[in-house]
Amino acid sequence: MTISPTQILLILVIILLLFGAKKLPDLARSVGRSTRILKSEMREMSNDDAQYQNTHNAQQHQQQAINQQNFQQQQPQQNYQNQSHQQPNTNAEDFWNKPENQPRSQN
Secondary structure, three states: OOOOHHHHHHHHHHHHHHHOOOOHHHHHHHHHHHHHHHHHHHHHHHHHHHHHHHHHHHHHHHHHHHHHHHHHHHHHHHHHHHHHOOOOOOOHHHHHHOHHHOOOOOO
């Protein structure tokens, strides 16, 4: 659906008849003000969003740094614990030769 030039002209004539020639400049001014206010508010909202994102990103980086520090502090303790609890390598034959791993008889 396209609007032809004659349809646009007809719409303008109807608007002129409804509002009158004296009120049209006031109407145009109020529409212009409303548009400026809307643009201003949209700009402020995008600035608020950007500020929120910056704050949120800074908090995430700070939390990651804290987590990294905690991880690095725990790492030596875990390595020590892992070294003290290591079991010697055993092969499959040794596993099955242990008494607790033998098949049980059903009586």
